[in-house]
Amino acid sequence: MGERTVGRPVVAISPVQQMLASGTGALLTSIFVTPLDVVKIRLQAQQTPLHQASACEPAPWGGITRPSKWKCFLYCNGLMDHIYVCQNGTSCTSWYKTPTHFSGTLDAFVKISRHEGLRSLWSGLPPTLVMAVPATVIYFTCYDQLRDFLRFGLGLQGSHVPLVAGGLARLGAVTVISPLELVRTKMQSRRLTYSELRVCIRSAVAQDGLLSLWRGWGPTVLRDVPFSALYWFNYELVKAHLCEQSRVPQANFSISFTAGAVSGAIAAVLTLPFDVVKTRRQIQLGEMDTMGVSLNKTTSTWHIMKEIWADLGYRGLFAGFMPRVIKVAPACAIMISSYEFGKTFFQKMNLDQVSM
Numbered sequence: 001m002g003e004r005t006v007g008r009p010v011v012a013i014s015p016v017q018q019m020l021a022s023g024t025g026a027l028l029t030s031i032f033v034t035p036l037d038v039v040k041i042r043l044q045a046q047q048t049p050l051h052q053a054s055a056c057e058p059a060p061w062g063g064i065t066r067p068s069k070w071k072c073f074l075y076c077n078g079l080m081d082h083i084y085v086c087q088n089g090t091s092c093t094s095w096y097k098t099p100t101h102f103s104g105t106l107d108a109f110v111k112i113s114r115h116e117g118l119r120s121l122w123s124g125l126p127p128t129l130v131m132a133v134p135a136t137v138i139y140f141t142c143y144d145q146l147r148d149f150l151r152f153g154l155g156l157q158g159s160h161v162p163l164v165a166g167g168l169a170r171l172g173a174v175t176v177i178s179p180l181e182l183v184r185t186k187m188q189s190r191r192l193t194y195s196e197l198r199v200c201i202r203s204a205v206a207q208d209g210l211l212s213l214w215r216g217w218g219p220t221v222l223r224d225v226p227f228s229a230l231y232w233f234n235y236e237l238v239k240a241h242l243c244e245q246s247r248v249p250q251a252n253f254s255i256s257f258t259a260g261a262v263s264g265a266i267a268a269v270l271t272l273p274f275d276v277v278k279t280r281r282q283i284q285l286g287e288m289d290t291m292g293v294s295l296n297k298t299t300s301t302w303h304i305m306k307e308i309w310a311d312l313g314y315r316g317l318f319a320g321f322m323p324r325v326i327k328v329a330p331a332c333a334i335m336i337s338s339y340e341f342g343k344t345f346f347q348k349m350n351l352d353q354v355s356m
């Protein structure tokens with residue numbers, strides 16, 4: 001299928017308008033997707049109460065022992081994965097509440113809403129938005145700018161353009177946000193003031209070098225860059241195909257939503273092994289941070305992958321197949337359709353201003 005775009009759109013939108021569209025999409029995605037993850041965490045907490053979950057046990061992928069007062073878990077707001085650290089349950093009151101028994105996902109939604117109020121479904125969301133919204137804005141704005149530069153600045157055509165632009169945009173966003181996420185984790189786990197945080201970061205840089213601020217960057221890049229490249233490659237193809245079938249010149253909300261869900265699901269499945277590794281590595285780093293220790297064993301991405309393969313075989317690398325697809329596909333669909341809707345809104349607004 002050939003590219004149909006031969007020139008720039010009649011009315012372009014500015015980078016600021018792209019940022020506003022992507023920021024709005026990011027907020028909407030978080031609002032819709034966060035309750036799913038909150039319910040998932042509450043169901044997991046029910047199966048493994050805090051006093052059991054944080055009991056002293058060796059982490060099979062890191063060669064370290066979890067101390068009895070800590071518990072690390074991942075929290076996803078539909079945009080990013082964030083590490084959350086519990087200390088004696090004090091910072092996890094939202095996750096480990098009084099024992100209400102849930103028989104399933106729907107039952108958990110109903111009981112949490114009824115007994116704890118609707119706001120409980122968005123527990124922990126505001127602090128994560130400080131990182132997730134800027135990361136999403138950088139990522140989506142950079143993608144559009146890079147894609148247009150490759151097409152119209154360098155004259156490149158073909159389906160490889162979104163693949164390259166998507167990978168590079170994600171690489172840039174991860175590189176910018178990675179140190180900030182590390183800082184957020186330190187503040188949340190150790191409850192540091194800003195002056196204490198500055199001293200902590202300075203000592204870490206002095207001890208391990210400036211690159212220590214990008215610890216965990218490798219596994220994140222290894223998952224997110226291929227995911228983004230595959231996502232945008234498939235999204236542009238599916239969108240063009242659906243536009244052709246519907247005989248419309250520009251994608252509407254339903255076409256963007258469908259293309260986003262399909263391409264998100266495909267990318268999620270193909271990058272699942274890297275997601276498994278990244279999750280383990282992220283939890284490991286969270287535990288290291290809370291303990292203030294360094295690892296004695298090699299913990300590279302490939303080393304963790306080989307350990308999983310040796311222990312569990314190929315199934316270990318594809319663990320959590322359905323939960324990842326169920327989480328990623330709707331998040332991608334909501335984000336991209338909101339973003340495209342925002343861009344269309346600004347295009348019409350700019351067109352009205354030009355024709356006045």
